[in-house]
Amino acid sequence: MNETLNEAMSDAQFTAWLRNTSARRLVLIEVAVYSGGQQRTRFLSTGAYVTAPDDTPPNLAYQSIVSTGMQFTEQLSLGGEASLSAGDIEIDNPSGIRDAWLNDVWMNRPIRAWIGDPRWRRGDFRLIFNGVVADIAPKGRDKLALKLRDKLQRLNTPVSEAKLGGATPNKDAVLPLAFGEVHNIAPLLADPALLQYQVHGAAIEGVIEVRDNGLPVRITADNASGRFFLAAPPAGTITVTVQGDRPGTYANTVAALLRRLATAYGKAGDRFVEGDLDVANLAAFDAAHPQAVGLFLAGRTNVLNACQMIASSLGAQLVMSRLGQLRLLQISLPPVGSPTQVGPQHMVAGTLTPVSRSAPTASVKLGFCKNWTVQTGLQTGIPVQHKDLFETEWLTATLADSEVQAAYRLDAEPVQQDTMLLRRVDAEAEAQRRLAIGRVPRTVYEFDGTAEMLALELGQAVRVTHPRFGMEKGVVGQVVSLAPDWLTGHVKVGFIV
Structure with missing residues (x-):
């Protein structure tokens, strides 16, 4: 050469x-x-x-x-x-x-x-x-x-510090932000004299409904500025359900909202541009995961935290490639894609080692369709079942595997994991995916890889064949850690099976 x-x-x-x-x-x-x-x-x-x-x-x-x-x-x-x-x-x-x-x-x-x-x-x-x-x-x-x-550090800045301004009592309040569809949020009173409320700091898709102490009321919406006006003075607490941020085209999927947050919010000098995104990865994730989500921010939240609240709804993580491009990855077993073949010839002899093993999970409970303003003891004439909903912060989806529970003598009631998902069908599907991964113990292995293994990427599927650890006929796993040493041409590879 x-x-x-x-x-x-x-x-x-x-x-x-x-x-x-x-x-x-x-x-x-x-x-x-x-x-x-x-x-x-x-x-x-x-x-x-x-x-x-x-x-x-x-x-x-x-x-x-x-x-x-x-x-x-x-x-x-x-x-x-x-x-x-x-x-x-x-x-x-x-x-x-x-x-x-x-x-x-x-x-x-x-x-x-x-x-x-x-x-x-x-x-x-x-x-x-x-x-x-x-x-x-x-x-x-x-x-x-x-x-x-990695460049995720650039997203460790407030989503927005824009304040309402003006001369009203809320002039120093940070403007609220709504992404996707959010239910029963508490809007910011922008102008008491005009009965004007702010739900988002920019244009929105539209207001679905406004309620006063749980009762629907008439309003005039100003979608271009993210505001609405009450037709009459309120009797109690005003809440609103809204489809939020619309930069041009409304979106409510995980990948689309993360792209919007990373490129349009946070400090101007730290925002990502198109070259900071793995466009192909985000497009593929969006196509595979069209589930609707919604996030409401009423105070100071940093961009990275906001992004992760959305991504974790589908068990996904924000990851920067070593070339500095934002990706969305899931722990998914079996992993997606054709696995790369890894054999003893790709490992430094004697380095394949188990490093951790997870405990099994018998059940999963996910919170979804968040009620952003919990209201108890409403006295207005709305149906009892509606009052119950207003008193409940989360709807939940729970799935359990009785065989795993009995075999490992595990508790039946899982700890709730909250998501920004909106629909029960999506929450149940995600709970099923997580349960399928967690119902058996999972082991993470590491090995020192040869130069060919430097091409591996996080999240990639591998088929590992080795005389030890039950891998004689090959096992399919997912790459979860990489520590390349470019001067020696080796890389420490971690994978989960």
Whole structure:
């Protein structure tokens, strides 16, 4: 293989180079930092490297001061909550010559890394990480450590801090936000004199109904501004059911709402753009999961938490690929897609090891169709069953497996897991999916993989064959953790079966 290729290198050529134990490996790092009163980019590397005169950028020398490659771990949470992948980079600091770097501002600055051969042109290096710096810290007397996070860190900002304004008593209140369909929310009184209420800080699809102490009342809706006007002064508590945020086309599915939140809310400078999204993954998730959801935010909530409340409704997680694109993944057994074959030849000998085992679950209880304003003791003339609904925060769907319960002597009543799902049929289907996964103990295994395994991705299906652990004929599992070491061409792989 020609290691100074001018044309684009194929994946097969790149893998062959990684597999070559005598190959010279070099990591190039470009990291933004606020230093000396201005934004700068520092160009670091694990070895000497200068770009060619006709490279982009030309004649650029990288500082050979990084003492380790990219040490970074990607993982799916087995509990379903969002998790920020993490790692660090060690920088040489002999005799404290870079102590001043500790006074620079690194936090939440972008960082990218590439790997290649010192003899390659800059354009042939492969991107292996695209994330942000959490911070910098000393690591002993002669090292500094850049603490890394994936780009989900950028979503750790308030969804919105826009306030009502004006001169009314609620002028300092944060504008409410409604995504998808939400039931019986408490709107913000925007103007007492005009009987004007705000349900969303922008245009909405429409108001379904407004109630005063549980009784339906007449209103005039202003969908373009997310408001409505009462026809008469209220007698009690005003609540409203609404189909919310409409940027142009109304959407109420998990993938569509996450895309909207990540790209249009939070701090303007931290919002994702199209290039930060794995568009194909989100489109596939949307096609496979059309269940309707709804989320109402009446105060300060950060974007990542809001996204995860929606995603977890279907047991999904927000994950950044190592190339810095947002994906939606589920723990799903058996996993979706054709499994990649993994055998002993893909493992460092003797490294396949069980690392954890889950307890079985005999039942699942999901909360759905949230009543966002619980009202007790309503005295208005509405049917008793309606009053009962207004007193209930969640409708629930419960499924149980009596055989598992008896075999493992488990309690019958599960802990309720709340979702943003709207329909019972969807909640029951999701409960069935979770019960099918949890009804048997699940084991997570790890092994040190060879260069071919560096191409694995989180959530991917694998079929693992090995003489140990009942895998003689192969078992199908799902990749749940990856810790690549690009300088050695190995990767620690975790999978669940």
